[in-house]
Amino acid sequence: MGENSQLSDVVERFMRYVRVDSQSDPNNEDQTPSTPQQHEMASMLGEELRTLGCTDVRVDEHAYVTGSFAASAGAEDRPALMLCSHIDSSFDAPASGVRPHIVHYEGGDLVHGLVDGEPVVTTLEQVPDLADFVGQDIVCSDGTTLLSADDKAGVAEICALLARLVANPALPHPTLKVAFVPDEEIGHGASLLDLGALGARWGYTVDGEALGEFNYECFSASEATVRVRGVMVHPGSAKNVMVNAITVASEFERMIPASERPEHAEGREGFYHPTGISGSASDVTLTYILRDFDAADFARREKTMRDVAAFLNDRYGADTVTVSIKEQYRNMAEKFGPNDQQLIDYALEANREVGIEPVAVPARGGTDGAQLTFRGLPCPNIATGGYNAHSIREFVPVRSLELTVDLLERLVAKFAGVPASAPASTKS
Template identity: 70%
Template sequence: MSDVLERFLRYVQVDSPSDPDNEEEVPSSPLEHGMARLLADELSAMGCQDVSVDEHAYVLGTVPASAGAENLPALCLCSHLDTTADAPSLGVRPHVVRYEGGSLVAGVVDGQTIETTPEQVPDLAGFVGKDIVCSDGSTLLGADDKAGIAEICALAARLLKDPCIPHPTLKLAFVPDEEIGHGAALLDLEKLGAAWGYTVDGEALGEFNYETFNAAEALVRVRGVMVHPGSAKNVMVNAITVAAEFDQLVPAAERPEHTSGREGFFHPTVIRGTASEVTLSYIVRDHDSRIFSQRQQTLKDIAAFLNKRYGEGTVSVTLHEQYRNMAEAFGDCPFLIDNALAANREAGVEPQVIAVRGGTDGSQLSLRGLPCPNIATGGYNAHSVREFIPASSLETTVDILQNLVAKFAVPQTAGDRAPVPQAAR
């Protein structure tokens, strides 16, 4: 078993989901501390320097530069240690399946076969005869983003074992709560000491991202007027009815299930309440900052319309911006993009630049002054009990990262401009 596969199988069995209902605390779940302490211990044991883990479950470590690269700018590699609450995430039991074609079966849960078909993931055709890691079907796998952690740690172990492999000083960062939009917000960039970096938090092998959504969360609160239903005529305002009306006024064609590519969306995620009061949560996404602002205004306009109908204060909308499109951060350092594309090709992988329909910790870091595009991990079906990752993709990603860090063992020069993404997913 390869080092990266062994690490990955161990890491996914450490429960560390973030808690979307406790966003005010960092980390949002005490379980994340356990993953943070494990990583800090492993980094120290392999010989990393300046290893630390703080009260917010941020883990830092340093891999010293190879000979001749000591005075070059440090490079950050970053992944997040939380898993999502979008699917069951406690008690992950990974197993390795030798895939022989047809449906990839993770397991059978309550009589239901949990499987991924080649029609759902056409890339499966390329994995026939290879080992694929799945959960048992009752939980997600956690490749998002423990695959990234395993790949970074396997690279660090390789470089520390053979310091002659060219690389600059590497600053490793593992952060909590990325899945609930917090991520690297409290990462101390001065303490980190890197000039630029990469997150390792993508999907299919070869995908590369330096453009993300702009993202906001909207909390819609509907306050009803309750009286006895026997005397409710012309008096009662049922919060459930108004909340349903609000959701019907959100453009139906602009939901994630009807959009793709560069099309943004409104996505209702949670509804709670009674006839007296209801809360609705939406996430709002768009690559285009102008349209992103318009989407936020649309929700405010719907609330204003309903308040005219039912009375001022019936509906309120609170918006919280989560992250911004990081593409604007790479004008002065297109080599971050060029180096990543070349590193993939040197590992035998033809890269594909994708404007990702989501965000990464790099979104925050790039706009805070640490340009940080995103490298793929090799995983599929994230946030799902059908999540999987080929063992070969884990191993190839470590090779890609080795190729990548070698390119920063020499001084970097800015090019004319960065390439433009050709697709969005």
Template identity: 65%
Template sequence: MPGYTPKSSDVLERFLRYVQVDSQSDPHNEDETPSTACQRNLARLLASELAELGCEDVALTEHAYVTASLPASAGAEGLPALGLIAHVDTAPDAPASGVRPHIVRYEGGELVHGERDGKRVVTTPEELPALLRHVGEDLVCTDGTTLLGADDKAGVAEIVALLARLAATPELPHPCIKVAFVPDEEIGHGAALLDLDAFGATWAYTVDGEELGEFNWECFSASQATVTAHGVEVHPGSAKGVMVNAITLLREFDELLPAAERPEHTEGYEGFFHPIEISGGSGEATLTYIVRDFDAERFAAREQLLRDCAAFLNQRYGDGTVTVEVREQYRNMVERLRGMDFLRDNALDAMAACGMEPRVVPVRGGTDGAQLTLRGLPCPNLPTGGYNFHGVREFIPVRSMELMVDALEQLVGRFAVPQE
């Protein structure tokens, strides 16, 4: 992003502190919120810092939700409040305890993050062509043994750095800003317990995306399907014509689904079926899928195909041999954002003002914003500037975080006037 020099902020210092506070969520304890006690540590730290910045109504709930308000600038007091939201937990996909961030000056070629089990951990431009856009920049990496936590502690740091700037420079225009930092986004809980009436925002943005310039107001519609096969067990020595192996049934079920419609073969607006977990034995076995699509009709057709596959096998092996339970997780937020083009246009204009190349990109996943939008708080998603989320090769350019603080300043300024 040549030609634009970001303002100074304390975003790097905040980010380096936040990533060293363990806050990984636990999918095996999703019935409790937060799913891990360590998330409370970061929540307490953030609540304290927001109070020090002069935010009002700072609250820390028993479920590790942090909320606060920054009063509007002069002349914008009567305008609707704008929310900024990020999540405090980090993904359970890779080790996340004892994060040791360090800064690498990237000069091209391989980016060496660190070392793991005696082997270098690297990212190459062939794997990530966007890496070459950051030649000559400082990149925050881990030592290669843990993820970094830029997802979403970069978003947290960028929001808090913005609030620090606005508090120190009260003449910068902005409406009342409502902030929420929430737990357990990475395991699907996210902002489920955020009291929207008490929060008080009319519309909001999550800051939870990746590459600079990417704006998300479309995401997958998502469901989880549990397929259970009930076999007939007999001694294998006398099984001919009698045994029905539940494991084999699940294999047959999976083979009935379109082979090309898997995550490893899809991109853009293409949906998929993704088997994520299998358990059981020859008598009874269970296979869990996540099902994703952007289009509502195609999404419904995918869920129906699962039921049709079960019906086909039940016709062959007997009623009740295969059962399918489908649980909806979230919907494509664009279904509720149509007609609110100012949310998109303000975000794109704000990023362009900071030298970014703004573009609308569909999220091949979900965000807290999808859940919140369906609950009545319009909430598209902004980038953080990070790369390689959910793994030990995660990194984020320092300049990208600084630019996002500037973009947030530009964004909130655009809400300091009435929206049409």
């Protein structure tokens, strides 16, 4: 597909949305949204939802966008279903001035663009799935920024679904509640979403990665802040008096199991991850994130941090080391009950109906769905088709964007009470 070729609706939307700056800022997390640019994205999406026929569209002062899309004939009494994506982009890579373009991939390295005369590439070794995309069109940035497929691909896929339902009124679906939320990348996400006003019984986030991956469990997560207070005197008279905070902090880090760091973990294995250090010989602050799928193992990790602090305090004196732990989110699987099984079954069926063999993958991270599930709205996560999130090598195949819209069409039909064998549109 050349740049001037006719783009499908979902691809046109995606290419347009990623050009709007909306990066979140972890250094301004006390304010929601954390960046003013997210207001621009929210305002635009509010207008998009109105144009698509949504009612009760609201864009609030925190850049939350919500709206209702009426049920198809005969499905008015079915419980409402929420579809949710986030509007912010990651702060892990440059995200301002995204310039998306389409590469026709012929195999080998995927060349995103040239930066200072050097190609920015993704290799088959880095992403073996590239072998499945030979001969396909792939959306990339130019290599200077991330693409923002996380999660503007999800935003585009939800809006393209609504456009399809408007164009084809006979397609079955319950009342759909749409929610676009800010600051997911810094842990706020759906925290201020008014679930009572939203009125959905169930929901899905559209915020996953490779097509076919489905998440109904995720890490439980905490952030630990370790404060080390030293005792400083002149080094010439320091014997048996000085307590160097740098030395004690180094001891603390060495006592955290080295084999349980993220660079050694995969699958269902959790980790301790030191993310920051600052200070001096008199005062040092360490920050860690703790992650695990199993509730008992997660509690063990938090206990390990406190036990190491207690050991060092016995050696150097009370309150030399203090540990404060802030819970960030929990494994959503802990809250799924028997009545929520259809959320999982329907998603797996919808994947198969559009020719995708799904795989349930425990998400090694968090989604808004974890937070929403613990707030009483069961909410697993659907893939968007993207790869290399939070990176200048982020990309998403065109066909994956289009297939996700097909999948969502099949999925919402099931919540209208339509059998799985019902025909679905093949339009993109």
